[in-house]
Amino acid sequence: MNLTETYLLLFVMLAVVAVVSVLFKGKNGLISPMIFVAGLITALVAGMGFRLREVTEGPFVYVDNLMWVLCGAIFVYALYLNGTFQFLFDKWRGAKLGPVARLFVLILFLGLPGMLTGTALASVATTGLIVGRYLLDKGIEKTKVVEVVTMGSLFGMLLPPLCVPAMAFAIARQGLYPASFEGFFLPILVLTLPALIVYCALSGRRLLEGADAEEQVEKKGGAVCLIPLLVVVVLVICHNFLYFVMPFLGYPVIYVIGFVLALIFKCQGVNALTAASEGIRTVSIELAMILAFASAIEVFNTVGVNGTLAAQIKIAGVNSTLMSLVFALLLLVGGAVLGTPFAYTLGAVAVYQVSNANYTTGSELLMMALGVTVALTMLLSLRGGIADSVCQQLGVAGVTGPGIAKRNVITVLLLVVAVIVFLCASGLSVLMI
Amino acid sequence: MIQALYIIYRIIVAVLALLVIWDIIREKSLAHVLSLGLISIPLIMRALMIK
Numbered sequence: 383m384n385l386t387e388t389y390l391l392l393f394v395m396l397a398v399v400a401v402v403s404v405l406f407k408g409k410n411g412l413i414s415p416m417i418f419v420a421g422l423i424t425a426l427v428a429g430m431g432f433r434l435r436e437v438t439e440g441p442f443v444y445v446d447n448l449m450w451v452l453c454g455a456i457f458v459y460a461l462y463l464n465g466t467f468q469f470l471f472d473k474w475r476g477a478k479l480g481p482v483a484r485l486f487v488l489i490l491f492l493g494l495p496g497m498l499t500g501t502a503l504a505s506v507a508t509t510g511l512i513v514g515r516y517l518l519d520k521g522i523e524k525t526k527v528v529e530v531v532t533m534g535s536l537f538g539m540l541l542p543p544l545c546v547p548a549m550a551f552a553i554a555r556q557g558l559y560p561a562s563f564e565g566f567f568l569p570i571l572v573l574t575l576p577a578l579i580v581y582c583a584l585s586g587r588r589l590l591e592g593a594d595a596e597e598q599v600e601k602k603g604g605a606v607c608l609i610p611l612l613v614v615v616v617l618v619i620c621h622n623f624l625y626f627v628m629p630f631l632g633y634p635v636i637y638v639i640g641f642v643l644a645l646i647f648k649c650q651g652v653n654a655l656t657a658a659s660e661g662i663r664t665v666s667i668e669l670a671m672i673l674a675f676a677s678a679i680e681v682f683n684t685v686g687v688n689g690t691l692a693a694q695i696k697i698a699g700v701n702s703t704l705m706s707l708v709f710a711l712l713l714l715v716g717g718a719v720l721g722t723p724f725a726y727t728l729g730a731v732a733v734y735q736v737s738n739a740n741y742t743t744g745s746e747l748l749m750m751a752l753g754v755t756v757a758l759t760m761l762l763s764l765r766g767g768i769a770d771s772v773c774q775q776l777g778v779a780g781v782t783g784p785g786i787a788k789r790n791v792i793t794v795l796l797l798v799v800a801v802i803v804f805l806c807a808s809g810l811s812v813l814m815i
Numbered sequence: 816m817i818q819a820l821y822i823i824y825r826i827i828v829a830v831l832a833l834l835v836i837w838d839i840i841r842e843k844s845l846a847h848v849l850s851l852g853l854i855s856i857p858l859i860m861r862a863l864m865i866k
Contacts, residue, residue: 412845415849442857445858631820634827662851
């Protein structure tokens with residue numbers, strides 16, 4: 383295959399996804415299936431016929447991760463329905479803390495479902511709804527309310543143990559199948575925590591003015607409902623740091639244990655089937671995006687785009703770090719302008735090129751950093767970002783992701799700098815315990 | 816232990832596949848139906864051990 387054909391096929395795939403992204407106005411749930419269609423079209427244009435196998439084969443790599451996220455979502459939704467999250471939030475309402483500490487605790491609470499599932503929408507649909515409604519009832523400006531929920535959901539997605547975009551890229555790195563998302567707890571914590579602390583320090587007073595601690599908070603249920611969450615937290619920490627003494631369970635089993643406990647230790651009645659089905663629904667769109675991403679990688683591999691580009695880059699002797707930075711920039715800009723599904727599609731090229739160019743030095747943390755870049759597009763995106771979902775969930779309008787990013791330039795820049803550091807400093811792999 | 820985990824994981828994936836299919840049937844939003852449909856394929860294949 384020559385370079386012209388490579389660029390043509392790359393253009394076909396990206397153009398179809400770009401057009402669909404604009405036409406569907408950021409409805410990510412509709413765009414992801416179209417990425418599969420774009421893959422079929424690209425294979426057809428490449429003269430390879432109707433290649434259904436390749437298009438469906440890619441997502442198979444993520445079966446384990448699907449189980450992690452789906453089980454996490456079921457557990458999280460059970461905690462939402464059984465009143466655990468409301469119980470925790472009532473504790474926050476009565477907590478006498480300074481504005482910075484108060485915002486920090488609130489963001490951790492908001493981000494809890496995101497941490498456990500690796501998705502932002504799990505936070506938006508559960509803790510985001512609790513916090514958003516409360517703050518709106520308190521008379522806080524809707525821009526501030528949407529900002530708190532959006533940033534909380536973003537940080538939740540980024541914070542360990544799971545982060546779906548980082549997981550997508552880490553698993554997709556070439557030549558290491560069957561790869562796994564293990565050992566990323568500390569690196570992703572180091573990447574995210576400074577930005578979170580700075581965000582709380584800069585915005586605590588501004589955002590929580592008018593939402594001071596309440597003297598009398600009517601609590602429903604007792605602390606016993608925290609048992610499932612505590613058990614899961616302990617098991618997750620043991621899974622990540624004490625794996626040499628603890629028998630392997632894996633996230634699905636840990637979350638299923640938590641789910642069963644959540645049905646027993648509760649503040650209010652919960653229907654197991656409703657919790658499971660609604661939990662799955664909350665994370666479905668984000669999961670479909672990584673499956674579409676996997677499909678795009680498979681298509682680019684099949685039609686020869688990835689291989690040809692990698693060979694040309696090797697021949698040209700492009701500096702691998704510079705290439706990683708350029709791809710990260712392209713992902714950020716492409717995702718911000720055309721939406722996260724487009725960033726994932728572009729990421730299907732980036733993941734191959736960056737992992738190939740850095741094969742000898744280890745590419746795990748580079749992949750994680752690229753994944754975080756795509757996660758950032760969920761905040762910066764002009765269409766279909768986290769802020770849009772928050773607005774829809776809370777029934778407000780007129781607050782956009784770029785607007786929130788503009789008000790929090792320092793936080794966003796800190797996250798970008800952290801990504802750059804992880805892209806440039808291969809020595810940080812010592813963090814992978 | 817490994818054998819037990821193998822069986823437990825297979826049960827979990829089968830239950831997840833059934834829940835996703837059940838969600839597809841009940842779901843009204845096209846975006847969610849399509850997303851759930853995409854998710855169901857690898858889960859069903861793994862549950863049936865089709866490679």
